[in-house]
Structure formats: C-alpha cells, structure tokens
Amino acid sequence: MIRAHSAATVREVEEPRLAAGEPLMAHAAFALATHVARELRDRTGRVAGSVVLLLVGGGNNGGDALYAGTHLARRGCQVHAAVVSDRAHEAGLAAARASGVRVHELLAAPDLPGAVVDLAGRCHVWVDGLTGIGARGPLREPVAGIVAALAEERAAWSSLLAEPIVVAVDVPSGIGVDDGTVPGPVLPADVTVSMGTAKPGLLLPPAAALAGRLEVVDLGLTELADREPAACSLGRSDVAALWPVPGPEDHKYTRGVLGLVAGSRTYPGAAVLCAAGALRTGLGMVRYLGPEVPTSLVRAAHPEIVTVPGRVQAWVLGPGVDPRDAARTAELADHLDEAAGQGLPAVLDAGALTLLHDDVDLAGPTVLTPHAGELAELLTARGEHTPRRDVEAAPARHARLAAEITGGTVLLKGARTVVAAPEGPLHAQGDATGWLATAGAGDVLAGVLGALLAAYGDAIAEAVHPAASLAPLAAAAASAHGHAARLAAGLPFDADDDPAGPIGVPITASDVADALPGALSTILD
Ligand SMILES: NC(=O)C1=CN([C@@H]2O[C@H](COP(=O)(O)OP(=O)(O)OC[C@H]3O[C@@H](n4cnc5c(N)ncnc54)[C@H](O)[C@@H]3O)[C@@H](O)[C@H]2O)[C@@H](O)CC1
Ligand SMILES: Nc1ncnc2c1ncn2[C@@H]1O[C@H](COP(=O)(O)OP(=O)(O)O)[C@@H](O)[C@H]1O
Numbered sequence: 428m429i430r431a432h433s434a435a436t437v438r439e440v441e442e443p444r445l446a447a448g449e450p451l452m453a454h455a456a457f458a459l460a461t462h463v464a465r466e467l468r469d470r471t472g473r474v475a476g477s478v479v480l481l482l483v484g485g486g487n488n489g490g491d492a493l494y495a496g497t498h499l500a501r502r503g504c505q506v507h508a509a510v511v512s513d514r515a516h517e518a519g520l521a522a523a524r525a526s527g528v529r530v531h532e533l534l535a536a537p538d539l540p541g542a543v544v545d546l547a548g549r550c551h552v553w554v555d556g557l558t559g560i561g562a563r564g565p566l567r568e569p570v571a572g573i574v575a576a577l578a579e580e581r582a583a584w585s586s587l588l589a590e591p592i593v594v595a596v597d598v599p600s601g602i603g604v605d606d607g608t609v610p611g612p613v614l615p616a617d618v619t620v621s622m623g624t625a626k627p628g629l630l631l632p633p634a635a636a637l638a639g640r641l642e643v644v645d646l647g648l649t650e651l652a653d654r655e656p657a658a659c660s661l662g663r664s665d666v667a668a669l670w671p672v673p674g675p676e677d678h679k680y681t682r683g684v685l686g687l688v689a690g691s692r693t694y695p696g697a698a699v700l701c702a703a704g705a706l707r708t709g710l711g712m713v714r715y716l717g718p719e720v721p722t723s724l725v726r727a728a729h730p731e732i733v734t735v736p737g738r739v740q741a742w743v744l745g746p747g748v749d750p751r752d753a754a755r756t757a758e759l760a761d762h763l764d765e766a767a768g769q770g771l772p773a774v775l776d777a778g779a780l781t782l783l784h785d786d787v788d789l790a791g792p793t794v795l796t797p798h799a800g801e802l803a804e805l806l807t808a809r810g811e812h813t814p815r816r817d818v819e820a821a822p823a824r825h826a827r828l829a830a831e832i833t834g835g836t837v838l839l840k841g842a843r844t845v846v847a848a849p850e851g852p853l854h855a856q857g858d859a860t861g862w863l864a865t866a867g868a869g870d871v872l873a874g875v876l877g878a879l880l881a882a883y884g885d886a887i888a889e890a891v892h893p894a895a896s897l898a899p900l901a902a903a904a905a906s907a908h909g910h911a912a913r914l915a916a917g918l919p920f921d922a923d924d925d926p927a928g929p930i931g932v933p934i935t936a937s938d939v940a941d942a943l944p945g946a947l948s949t950i951l952d
C-alpha cells in the first residue's frame with residue numbers, strides 16, 4: 428500500500444526532528460541524487476559527463492535540489508542551477524558553488540522563461556526543485572511562466588521519445604499537494620522522488636497522472652506509521668488480503684449471497700453484465716430480482732442465477748434501472764430500507780443514485796458508485812450547484828463532499844477511481860486502462876463490488892467490520908476491475924507510463940468480466 432500524508436502532517440513530524448538537528452535535507456538530497464543518477468544510467472547509459480539542470484525555487488525544495496547537485500557534480504556530471512527566486516536556500520547555494528555547480532542567477536534576465544528554456548535545452552535531466560509542500564494555490568509568476576514554458580518544451584521533446592528526463596523533487600511543482608488538483612501550470616515528471624512519505628496529490632487525480640513513477644524516500648520518519656494517511660492506494664497484496672478465498676468449511680451461504688436489482692426494458696444488458704461481474708468475482712449465489720424482460724435474459728446468459736427472493740448478505744441496486752420508472756424506483760427504495768434495517772451493505776449505482784437526490788440520510792452501510800456526471804447531478808440536487816467539469820477538476824474533494832452529505836461511501840469512477848467515506852483516508856486506484864471506458868464497464872464494477880460486500884455482509888451487519896472498512900473494499904473492487912481490464916486488453920499487469928510499451932486492444936464490458944478470474948489469479952498468487 429502506498430500511504431500519503433498531508434503537508435501539515437509531514438511538517439508536524441519533521442519539525443521536532445529538525446529542531447533536534449537531524450540532517451533530513453542531507454538525507455533527502457542524497458537519495459534524490461541517487462535516483463537522478465540511476466535514471467541517467469538506465470536511460471542514457473552513463474552518469475559522469477551528463478548535463479544536469481537544477482530548477483531552484485525559494486524554499487527547501489530548491490535546497491534539496493542544490494544539495495543533490497553537489498553529489499551529482501562529484502559524480503562527474505556537469506551541473507547547472509537555474510535560480511529563479513531571490514530567497515534560494517543559502518547554504519545549499521554555497522555548497523553547490525563549492526562543488527562546482529554552475530549557478531545561474533536568472534531573475535534579472537529580460538526573458539526569464541526563455542533563459543531557463545535555453546539552459547534546459549542543453550541538459551539531459553531537469554531536477555524540479557521549484558516548489559514542494561510549501562506551495563499554496565496555483566504557481567505565481569515568475570515560476571508559473573517558467574513552468575509553462577518548460578512543460579511546452581518537454582511535450583515537444585517527448586514526442587521524439589528523447590530527453591530530457593524530468594525528476595520532480597517531492598512533488599511536480601504546481602500540483603495541489605493535498606488535494607490532487609492541477610490549479611495552474613505544472614511540469615510533468617518522469618519520476619517523482621517524494622521525501623519521507625508520498626503526498627496525497629501524487630495519488631489523487633488529476634495531478635497523479637503528472638507525477639510519473641513514484642519513488643518514496645525513507646527519511647526514518649517512524650512517527651508517520653501512527654498517523655492516519657490522508658490518501659492511500661492499494662497494491663496487489665493489499666487487494667489479496669481483502670479478497671475472500673473459500674476454505675473447506677465454506678458453503679454458498681457463508682461465501683455470500685448478493686441481491687441484484689438491475690436492468691430494465693430499456694437497458695436489459697446492465698443486469699447481465701452486473702451479474703457477470705459478481706459471478707466472476709466469486710460468491711455463493713446471485714439472486715436477481717426484476718421484471719420478465721431482464722430476467723429471461725439474465726437466466727439465458729447465466730443459468731446459475733436464482734430469480735426468487737430470499738436471504739441475501741448484500742445488495743446491488745440500480746444498474747440499468749430507469750429513474751423515471753416510478754414503480755421500479757420505489758422497489759429500489761424498499762430494498763435499500765430493508766438492507767439498512769438489517770445493517771447489510773448496499774451498492775447504489777446508476778438509477779438508484781437518484782434516490783439520494785431527495786434529502787435522505789443513509790442509515791446503513793452503503794457505497795455509491797457514480798461517474799463524474801452522476802456525482803455532479805447528485806451534489807446539485809442536494810443544494811451544491813456543481814457542473815461536471817468541477818467534479819473532474821477536483822474529484823477527491825467532490826467525492827468527500829458527497830460522502831459527508833449522504834453519509835455513504837462514494838466510489839467516484841474515472842481513469843483513476845477515488846473512494847471517499849465521510850471520514851478517514853481517501854483511496855485512489857489507477858490500475859485500469861483507457862480501454863475500460865466503454866459502455867457497461869460500470870455495471871461489471873458494481874457486480875464485483877457487490878460480490879465482495881456479500882462475502883463481508885454478515886460481518887459488516889454485526890459491526891465486526893465497521894462501515895469505515897467499506898472504503899478499502901470499494902478500492903479493492905476498483906483495483907481488481909482495473910486489472911481485469913488490462914488483462915483483457917493484453918496489457919502487462921502493472922500500469923506504467925512507458926510510451927514504448929504495448930498499447931493494448933479494444934475490449935468490451937463482457938471481456939472485462941471474463942478476465943476477472945485471470946486477474947484474480949495474479950492478484951491472489
Ligand atoms: N524542512 C526540511 O529540512 C526538509 C524539507 N524537505 C523539502 O522541503 C520542501 C518544503 O520546503 P518549504 O517549506 O521551504 O517549501 P517549498 O520549497 O515547497 O516552497 C516554498 C517556496 O515556494 C514559494 N511559493 C509558495 N507557493 C508558491 C506559488 N503558488 N507560486 C510560486 N511560488 C510559491 C514560496 O514563496 C517559497 O519561496 C519539501 O517539499 C521537501 O522538498 C525535505 O528535504 C525534507 C527535509
Ligand atoms: N480513461 C479511463 N481510463 C481507465 N478507466 C476508465 C476511464 N474512463 C472510465 N474508466 C472506467 O470505466 C468504467 C466506466 O463506468 P461507467 O461510466 O459507469 O460506464 P457504464 O455506465 O456504461 O457502465 C469505470 O470503472 C471507470 O472507472
């Protein structure tokens with residue numbers, strides 16, 4: 428699991444150590460230099476003789492870069508420091524000069540962005556030490572203009588699959604460190620070397636996509652182990668630890684029965700796909716409850732499905748249900764009440780999300796699975812006027828707001844899926860591929876999550892697992908779903924940004940469901 432702590436938590440933990448004279452910056456800088464050297468060796472085959480540009484802002488982030496430059500100079504790199512603040516780290520500057528780093532004080536240059544770009548054009552690697560956890564809001568001038576010019580230059584170069592390599596110090600300068608927003612220009616990185624712990628903006632969309640590969644430097648901040656992370660991302664072993672694996676004592680009722688109310692005459696396929704997602708996740712039984720038309724299709728596609736009412740341990744309500752169908756919507760509301768009365772978990776998807784447009788408080792453990800448009804509609808209906816683009820610009824903030832307003836756990840679907848409970852750490856999972864953005868993929872996800880919750884249903888109802896644990900389960904479902912999509916598309920298990928890597932093939936939602944057992948075999952291996 429990658430755990431990310433807020434800037435405030437990092438400062439709280441660092442302060443007493445700095446006061447006691449711990450050389451945190453020296454450690455950070457040495458680790459940074461090691462990563463830069465490794466990147467140079469891996470990509471260009473050499474360290475000595477490489478030309479390095481340090482982008483130095485006015486804070487300790489620039490200090491990290493300057494001290495890293497001293498190590499790189501000693502390793503035979505030609506190091507340039509572009510200093511773009513009159514408050515650059517003094518001791519770092521002195522150390523850099525003493526080790527042969529060429530310091531360019533550029534603030535007086537008539538065309539500052541042009542001067543930095545000129546220098547950058549001669550360098551193999553750019554070390555972005557402009558702003559770190561001390562940044563507030565969008566980058567201000569002159570840093571904003573410099574970053575915009577460098578980002579443009581980099582985009583032109585990367586289309587040739589050539590240099591430069593961009594290594595961000597702590598965070599790519601310009602991202603919302605705590606909320607993952609991109610409020611202004613940002614220099615996208617190939618690698619981000621984050622100090623002490625990851626930062627939420629490195630995991631949360633949309634900023635996470637600008638961080639490249641994440642390397643977290645261990646600064647020995649052991650206190651962080653006891654501090655709740657602000658955000659986290661589950662890895663393969665975390666998902667495996669949450670996944671129910673049947674033992675010899677199990678039977679279908681202990682494995683979990685999922686009640687499914689999905690599909691309509693207009694969208695019958697949603698019922699079939701949601702059931703496929705649940706069945707391929709592995710559970711005791713799916714009970715499908717619906718009118719004749721989806722029922723006959725569901726039965727034909729999945730003969731193992733039971734279509735009579737009975738006991739269940741979790742519900743999926745709403746995929747493919749038309750919210751204008753008053754009778755069906757009333758049925759969804761009844762099942763939601765029934766689940767809440769028994770303390771059983773429910774997934775509210777698509778048509779069922781409109782139940783929350785009215786001022787209802789969720790009484791039971793519930794996961795909402797909107798995409799950005801559905802979340803915008805929900806928030807607007809609850810009095811928080813929200814265009815879809817606002818949700819897309821700040822997914823974590825809006826998912827959290829919806830969780831607070833409704834009392835549910837919100838899984839906000841997207842390229843990187845965010846999960847927010849009313850409180851506790853945010854989760855972000857970016858395990859999927861753009862090929863997953865296809866009709867019906869969300870129905871499959873609702874089925875995966877429903878099956879997972881069915882296995883935990885009795886424990887959740889008995890409060891062995893408090894409702895707070897819904898968030899990791901939702902994140903685990905998103906992760907497995909994303910990996911299944913990658914497998915179906917012919918992509919390697921772990922997502923990486925290698926532009927020379929395979930691009931994959933188109934997939935359907937049914938392919939994603941079919942790939943679930945294969946993805947789970949890798950996850951559980
Ligand atoms: N305190 C320490 O000894 C350690 C600090 N570390 C590094 O220090 C960084 C934090 O240092 P600081 O607290 O000095 O903060 P930063 O270096 O992140 O940024 C502060 C500087 O950026 C400017 N700034 C802030 N917002 C801006 C904006 N929107 N546009 C343009 N400029 C802006 C400020 O005026 C100031 O000059 C961490 O990110 C990390 O890289 C690490 O080395 C670990 C140890
Ligand atoms: N660009 C993307 N990259 C990866 N996954 C994506 C992307 N866009 C959407 N997804 C995923 O695809 C699925 C789409 O679900 P949804 O929007 O509900 O579609 P539908 O309602 O047709 O099933 C979600 O799991 C979402 O996270």
Ligand SMILES: [K+]
Pocket residue numbers: 488555556557558559595596597598599600
């Ligand atoms: K930075």
